[in-house]
Amino acid sequence: MTSINRLPERSEGSRAPTECSECDRWRKRFYARSWILHFTAFSSERRLIEVINSFPRGIRDILKQSSVCNRVFLLMASSYILSTGESAVESLKLQAQIMRDHTIAHLEKAGLKPTDSVFEVGCGTGDVTEILVQHSHLVVAIDNNSKQVEATQSRIHAADEHTFVVVQADITDENFSLPRSFSEKDDGLRISFDKAYARLVLMHLTNPLQALRNMFNALMPGGVLMLQESVMRIMYTVPHSDAVEQYTNTLVRLGEKMGVNFNIGEELPSLCEQAGFTDIESWNVDDGCAGLSQAQWGAFILMRLAEWGPRAIEQGIATQEQMIKLKGDLEALIQTPGIKFYPARQVHIIARKPTV
């Protein structure tokens, strides 16, 4: 018989491991919001997949599964709240347009060179990957979402396989390692990188420190880390708009509920230090939606609302009526002439892995 047991509730933000009730093993990944399936009669992964497939599509899409021991499987609700694959292309394209110049300035400041090997984490649909491929010798990109991996793979067809590889992998995996095959495509057994890069990825992770430790390990001594993350609470319009304030407050609260920090930009220097990085340089970018028309930023914010809104309702952060009203208020705001929109503050980081 199959039963679904909720793990015991623990304090918000707790990262302590929980023992598996079916065997003596434990995983640090057992968090308060996780569900485990006990297969007392059907101890096979095939049966697990059948059970998962019987869930409604929306639930299936947010679950990721891992086998913990022979009889227990862990199902975790993914903390990623935005769209993926085809449906993410448009909003990520506008996001990339907002950020492109700052991203290029960031890469230049970090000293990206044509001879560099780069490890990119959370490549999404490949906006930065495309730039990295043009300016370095080798790019190994990862994303834990297969749709994003496919989107990046099909977008960067111009690059030959010696300069670009994209693989599906989870950067928060405690036993993270890249498939060996990628290094064979390079000029030997290179397994460490000159640069590691992530843009708007750590904000979606319940364990960003583990991700930074994995990026640290992927770098060669003296290698350079480049990060860009948001401080969502510093997003506003001039003149002030209640609707945008409500948008940011609801989104930050949703993040808290999902165990992620949408203001993580503020914590990056300290997280980098904890992961072992030195020479940490950090700066803010707050200069508004340069290059986007009011109609474009309006489209962007509405697309994003459509992506995370259903999650806010599902998580009990807002009611359907509140979200419908917020959408209407934002639509009205976008039609108001002369509004200047400041998207979330961005924090950029350059840090180094010590040489000894």
Ligand SMILES: C[S@@+](CC[C@H](N)C(=O)[O-])C[C@H]1O[C@@H](n2cnc3c(N)ncnc32)[C@H](O)[C@@H]1O
């Ligand atoms: C907001 S998108 C940013 C994409 C890209 N970096 C950009 O700036 O255009 C975040 C990406 O991180 C990926 N991601 C989320 N959690 C991840 C994890 N644990 N390991 C690897 N990638 C992850 C998501 O699938 C998504 O593609």
